[in-house]
Amino acid sequence: MPSEGMFASRARSGMLQRHWRVILYPLGMIPAGWLVWQGQHGALGADPVNVFERSLGLWAFRFLLACLALAPLRRFAGISINLLRYRRLTGLLAFFYASLHVLAYVGLDHGFDWTVLWTDITHRFFIILGMSALVLLIPLALTSNALSMRLMKRRWKFLHKLIYPATVLAGIHFFLSFKTLNSVSEPYLAALALLLACRILPKRRV
């Protein structure tokens, strides 16, 4: 006989399965809200714009890494989850943070000073890398719906492989945002290397 607790937990997991969107999307946006709140209350320190901008970029990179981690998690850790739905979640959140990151850079940091921004975007390798990563994410965000999948069929799968170059570009951009290699960037770069290595490992039938 199942215990009462078992029913309760089944009911809870049912809740999550039905309403995961309304729970997980807002959850993923909490860091953005938290950063804005901190920024307005002096909690981002002496150079708040810089910290805000960098933190948003780091969250974008984190969600890109999370997105790439889903398939290896399933393959190597034996966690069976409905991959696609969480890929869309993490991918869209990455796009959300990358967009805010660029908005902070353009608006808050440079006050829409287009002369400076144009030189940045056309001349600076560091900025070009980051911008390219965002540009690659745009078609992915636009086609992240069931209709596009149905219409595009196999081309959809091919298009969405752009997540790999986008993450690699973001990774180099992130690495270059520090003066030297350091304990903040090392774990993320190691994670990226590991996730890419997982793809190279020979496929075997499970």
Added chain:
Amino acid sequence: MALFQYPRPLPSEITPKEMYLSRRALIGGAAALSTLATAANAASLQTHPGPYSGNLTPTPHEDVTHYNNFYEFGMGKADPAARSQDFHPLPWTLEITGLVRKPVRLDVEQLLRSAAMEERIYRMRCVEAWSMVIPWDGLPLASLLKDADPDPRATHVAFESVLRPSEMPGQSDGLSGIQWPYVEGLRLDEAMNPLTLLALGVYGETLPNQNGAPIRLVVPWKYGFKGIKSLQRIRLLDHEPPTTWNRLASDEYGFYANVNPQVDHPRWSQATERVIGAHSLFGATRQPTLMFNGYGEQVADLYRGMDLRKNF
């Protein structure tokens, strides 16, 4: 606060309680000097207003002492204040050697009592495109170099900081690629310029560890990284010495490192700077960066005829 009306305090400046109490304890002149050697907290300095301060409003004390680049203590801006408690700045000897007729070894505790100590309120422009205004207390480097009597062959000055991995946790991080100790350099005429200061204090008190205790270089028309901290050795040379950041990334950090809004860093524009001290995301400001950080009148002659794009 009435006890400590230090020149030009800001209404917005809130002095931390510990410091306020330690200042109180140090009142009484002679007692203060004997405590210098052991005090972990800042001690007040006898200083008088010097030239070149202009009409600048200093950045709040809290930001000057808690937003620092001092990689010997870690790479985060808050690391130097948080991770420098184990550093022992005193006793300290500063030596001036190399191409000098009278090599000297200076006892920094004696320098701290120097009657010549001046307050200089300078702009500080970091190569990372942010800026502060800092009320330093110190002695012009030229006066100390003159005492050592430079040999006519000397053309450059090399500066060396301290190597103490046991007290400076950042020096054990091998992945940064930085060779310790930190080294810097100036041309002799730059070192002799009256603006060039050896700072022993900030805001009228001895330097906190995170600001480069017990003595550091301040070259206000150059990017902040030229201002070597916890300075131990000065050597006069007949050639340009290697400098830490130039050694690490010569395309990004030149030997001269003069503040120049027209010469961009490869990764960002140097035309403008974020002003430190707003503490509000939507209230922060950017201002145009000035050629030679606004000190052109004093230093432009040093570089006449030079291509500053090439010698960045």
